[in-house]
Amino acid sequence: MYTFSRWFCRCAALFLSFSALSAKGQSNDEFLTRISPEQITSLPSNWKLAGTVRMSPFQNDVKTQSGTSLLVGTAKNDQPLTLLTNAKDVRLVLDVMLAPGSDAVLSLGSVGVRIVDSWAKQGLSDATFGSLSGTPALLPAVNACQAPGIWQRLEIVLQSSEAGPALLEKLTLNGVLLHENRVLPNLISSAGTVALKVNNGTVAVRPVGYQLISSRNVARITDLKYKFYEAKTETTTPAALPNLRLVKEDTLSMLTYEVSFGQPRWHAIVYSGNLVVDKEAVYTLAIETGGYASLQIDGKDAIPLTSTSWDLGKKNAAKVKLTAGSHPFTLFFGKSWPRPGLGLFISAPDSKLQALHARASLPEPDPIGLIAVRSADKPSFIRSFVQLPGEKAKRTHCLSVGTPTGLNYTLDLNRDALLQVWRGDFADVTEMWYERGEPQLLEPLGAPVAVSGQTSLAMLSNEQQAWPDSLGDTDFMYKGMKLDTDGNPTTQYQLYGLQVTDDLRPDANNQALNRTITINGSAKGAVYCRLAAGSQIEEVGKGVYAIGDHRYFVRIDPKLKPLVRSQAGQQELLLPVNLKNSTASINYALIW
Numbered sequence: 311m312y313t314f315s316r317w318f319c320r321c322a323a324l325f326l327s328f329s330a331l332s333a334k335g336q337s338n339d340e341f342l343t344r345i346s347p348e349q350i351t352s353l354p355s356n357w358k359l360a361g362t363v364r365m366s367p368f369q370n371d372v373k374t375q376s377g378t379s380l381l382v383g384t385a386k387n388d389q390p391l392t393l394l395t396n397a398k399d400v401r402l403v404l405d406v407m408l409a410p411g412s413d414a415v416l417s418l419g420s421v422g423v424r425i426v427d428s429w430a431k432q433g434l435s436d437a438t439f440g441s442l443s444g445t446p447a448l449l450p451a452v453n454a455c456q457a458p459g460i461w462q463r464l465e466i467v468l469q470s471s472e473a474g475p476a477l478l479e480k481l482t483l484n485g486v487l488l489h490e491n492r493v494l495p496n497l498i499s500s501a502g503t504v505a506l507k508v509n510n511g512t513v514a515v516r517p518v519g520y521q522l523i524s525s526r527n528v529a530r531i532t533d534l535k536y537k538f539y540e541a542k543t544e545t546t547t548p549a550a551l552p553n554l555r556l557v558k559e560d561t562l563s564m565l566t567y568e569v570s571f572g573q574p575r576w577h578a579i580v581y582s583g584n585l586v587v588d589k590e591a592v593y594t595l596a597i598e599t600g601g602y603a604s605l606q607i608d609g610k611d612a613i614p615l616t617s618t619s620w621d622l623g624k625k626n627a628a629k630v631k632l633t634a635g636s637h638p639f640t641l642f643f644g645k646s647w648p649r650p651g652l653g654l655f656i657s658a659p660d661s662k663l664q665a666l667h668a669r670a671s672l673p674e675p676d677p678i679g680l681i682a683v684r685s686a687d688k689p690s691f692i693r694s695f696v697q698l699p700g701e702k703a704k705r706t707h708c709l710s711v712g713t714p715t716g717l718n719y720t721l722d723l724n725r726d727a728l729l730q731v732w733r734g735d736f737a738d739v740t741e742m743w744y745e746r747g748e749p750q751l752l753e754p755l756g757a758p759v760a761v762s763g764q765t766s767l768a769m770l771s772n773e774q775q776a777w778p779d780s781l782g783d784t785d786f787m788y789k790g791m792k793l794d795t796d797g798n799p800t801t802q803y804q805l806y807g808l809q810v811t812d813d814l815r816p817d818a819n820n821q822a823l824n825r826t827i828t829i830n831g832s833a834k835g836a837v838y839c840r841l842a843a844g845s846q847i848e849e850v851g852k853g854v855y856a857i858g859d860h861r862y863f864v865r866i867d868p869k870l871k872p873l874v875r876s877q878a879g880q881q882e883l884l885l886p887v888n889l890k891n892s893t894a895s896i897n898y899a900l901i902w
Contacts, residue, residue, distance in 0.1 A: 342403060342519035345393065348378045354389035356508065357381055363514045365409050365459035366851040367429075367821075367863060367901055372409050372512045381515045383414075383508045390417065390507035391515075398471035398502040399523045403463065405516035407860065410458040412511025415443070418468055418504055421497045423481070425464070425506075425513065428455040430733075430821045440464075440481060440488040444496065450481075450488035452734055454757060457821070457901050459850060461516065461860050469523075470497055484757040486734070521660065528593070528658040531666055532636070534562045534583035536569055545578035545644035546602050547615060554578060566668040567643070567652040579652075581641040585666075589634045591658050596627035598653040598672060602644035605654070607637050619646035623675030625655075649676060681740040682755060685712040688797035692737055694752035696720055696729060698760060705729065707788075710752055711799060712736030717816040717823050718754065723788045725765040725781055726803050726812060731823055731862075731900055732756035759862050759902045762843045766827060767887070769806050769835040776877055777840055781805075807831060822865065822899035829887065829894045837887040838873075839896045841866070847874050847881040854901075855883055862902040 347359055361377015374382055383391060394400070404416070408427045415422040422443035424436065431453060435441070439462075440450035456462050462484055470476035476497035481489040506515065539545070539554035557573065562581075570577060585607060587593065597603045597613055600622045604615035613628045620626060643652050653672035657663045665672075683690055690712040695704040708729065710720040718736055720729040734756030741751040765786070768778050789802040803810040808831040815824050827839060844858030853868035864883060866872065873884040887894050 342401075342521055345518045345520070346378070347381045347515075347517065350381070350391070350393070353381075354383075354387070354391060356386040356389060357383040357391050360514070363407060364848065364850050364856070365407060365512075365514075365860075366854055367410065367457040367459050368854070369851055370409055370411070370511070371851075379516070383506070383513050383515070385413075385508045385510050385512075388507070390505040392503065392505045393518050394502075394504040394520055396502045397468075397504050397520065397522065399469050399525070400466075400504070401521040401523055402466045402468070402504060403519040404465075405461050405463055407461050407514040408458050409512040412458070412508070412513055413437075414506060414508045414510075414513045416464070416504070416506050418466070419470065419476075419497050419502065421476075421478075421494050423464075423466070426455075427458055427511070428453055429457050430819065431455075432820075440483050442478075442489070442492070442494075448489070448492060450483075452486060452488065452756075454483040454486035454488060454734065456484060456733075456757075457863065459856065459860060460862065460902060467523075470494075470502070486757050524661050526661055527664050528591075528661050529585055529587045529656045529664065529666065531565060532584045532586055534565060534581065536560065536562055536582070537580045538569060538573060539578045539580075540574045541576040541578055541645075543576055544602070544619070544646045545576070546619075546646075547644070548578075548580070548604070548642045550644075551578060551580065564668045565641070565652070565654055565666055566671040567650060568668065568670055570645075570650070575645075577645050579643045581643075583639060584636045585632075585639045585656075586636045587632050587634060587656075587658075589658075590632065592629050592631045594627055594629050594655075594657045594663075596625045596655040596663075597641075598622065598625050598651070598655070599643060600648040600650040600652075601646040602642070603652065604642045606640045607632070609638070612639075615642070619644075619648055621648045621675065622651050622673065649673070678740065678744060680738060681743050682735065683712065683737045683739055684755075685714050685716075685718075685736050687714060689713050689799065690736055691799065692739065692742075692752055694739070694742055695750040696722075697749075697751055698729060698763060704751070708752070709791075709799075709801070710737055710754075711814070713798075713816050715816045715820045716756075717820065718756070719814055719823060720752075720754075721801060721812075721814075722763070723801065725786060726788075726801070726805070726810065727764050727766065728761050728814075728825070728900075729763050730754065730758040730760050731902060732758045733902070761857075761862070761900065762840055764840065764843070766812070767805055767810065767829070767837060767839055769833065770838055771835065773873060773875065773884075777843075777882065806833065806835075806837075808833060808837075817899065822901045824897070824899045827896040829889065829896075830892060831889075832892050833887075833889050837889065837894075839885045839887055841872065841883040841885055841898055843880055843882045845880055847883050857883070862900060865899040865901060867897070 360374040362375045364373040414425040424441045428438045434449045436447035439455035442448035467479040475495040478492040537559040605613040651672045654666045696708040707724045712718045719731045732754040738753040741749045787804040791799045791801045801812045811828045813826045842857045855864045
């Protein structure tokens with residue numbers, strides 16, 4: 311049995327895992343209350359409403375269009391923009407865009423979070439995005455700032471209503487953890503005001519999302535019973551229960567896995583009772599277990615059974631709308647190979663996570679250290695599987711390259727597709743090299759930016775023909791790679807009978823990843839290079855294109871005339887390839 315402090319930290323960590331948002335997820339998060347820009351009254355004179363904003367990473371030319379979907383502020387006076395009041399225990403999600411060289415401070419009472427253009431700057435200082443005001447300043451773990459003109463997501467979880475010092479539970483930027491469990495002794499607990507002040511340049515803000523988090527119990531379990539079954543091996547589903555021997559059944563005062571102590575090694579347990587909630591709401595329910603588990607409420611699947619067992623430390627969660635009152639539930643547990651344990655959690659939209667199980671029911675998971683690969687003097691290479699967001703199947707023939715300057719990328723060698731780029735440390739290979747490493751998945755240590763994900767070159771019969779999802783064995787063949795004197799790789803392919811080489815190199819300023827695709831041979835049709843694809847593509851400067859919802863930029867020679875077309879609900883940036891004297895070279899840069 312572990313101490314209360316470890317128990318609290320465990321529950322807090324689980325709450326934080328639920329509060330994590332993807333770059334596109336804020337609008338779909340049911341727990342967030344959104345403040346639309348037009349709801350913010352008494353705008354300071356240096357702030358204005360806008361419908362869209364456009365910024366370039368290299369120019370201070372900020373362009374806006376009329377509307378009410380966002381706010382744009384400048385450093386014309388000292389008036390801050392007040393976003394929230396009475397926000398003592400709060401989770402805050404904020405999307406910001408910076409013009410080059412811009413500098414602002416997000417005030418949490420008397421503590422300031424620096425929002426500053428620290429893109430591509432080496433080292434950490436009080437001028438790094440995410441540093442906290444103080445003497446001395448509290449520096450972030452890394453510099454996760456992306457390029458000016460890109461929407462960047464800042465998420466903060468703050469606890470300041472209790473007696474004693476305030477606690478900054480979490481601060482992330484673009485999904486990268488900058489601060490965790492920081493004690494802020496100088497924060498005035500009675501303040502609760504969140505404000506944004508622009509000190510230099512221009513800052514844009516999209517709708518603010520927040521969640522006020524109370525410390526209260528929102529549910530209880532009554533009439534709890536269990537049935538314990540003996541098995542000959544792991545029990546993966548409740549359908550197997552009729553074939554098992556019922557060892558014992560009894561009532562319980564609290565949900566606990568301790569009923570298995572002293573019993574046969576292989577077993578299954580079914581708990582039943584009533585879950586009583588205090589009011590109607592959309593609740594988050596979560597199971598943490600070593601084995602198989604599922605939860606039914608009111609006879610319906612609340613947390614369905616998964617096809618594989620879970621390890622301690624991993625949570626299976628779902629949101630369920632419940633009316634006030636009592637709801638019958640059934641919780642199935644089947645022991646598998648992982649270390650056993652069982653925990654059931656619940657939270658309301660305005661509450662912290664509440665444990666519904668006994669403390670001893672859920673032991674600490676076995677500690678697994680991070681297995682990381684970092685690049686030092688020369689690039690590092692890893693072949694692995696990669697799981698992209700939104701794709702069910704793994705990409706199985708991937709090459710990830712980590713550079714000494716921290717501009718990293720992943721290629722799908724099955725189709726010469728650039729999958730993702732990221733800045734900072736290279737790769738987390740724990741899922742590849744720990745024990746059996748069954749998933750064989752590489753995870754970036756920085757914030758990955760997904761790019762097109764499809765083959766970079768194709769032969770199209772006309773400008774409207776759909777870009778191919780894949781290439782056949784007769785159309786495409788990977789021919790290996792070679793290294794230059796600095797250890798940078800050049801991948802080689804054969805495409806439609808053409809010989810292709812692909813080079814990706816960081817630029818001298820560590821701001822962009824330059825890509826050069828060279829083609830040799832005679833083409834039997836019109837060849838195109840797909841530079842990028844996204845929900846929208848717009849030119850924000852000469853030869854500089856913002857991709858998607860300002861997720862990254864593509865820069866090309868301003869003299870070139872690429873084609874922007876719409877296909878299958880998205881836009882594509884295509885460049886016709888002119889094979890002059892049976893050779894062509896395509897050069898462009900990715901900026902994020």
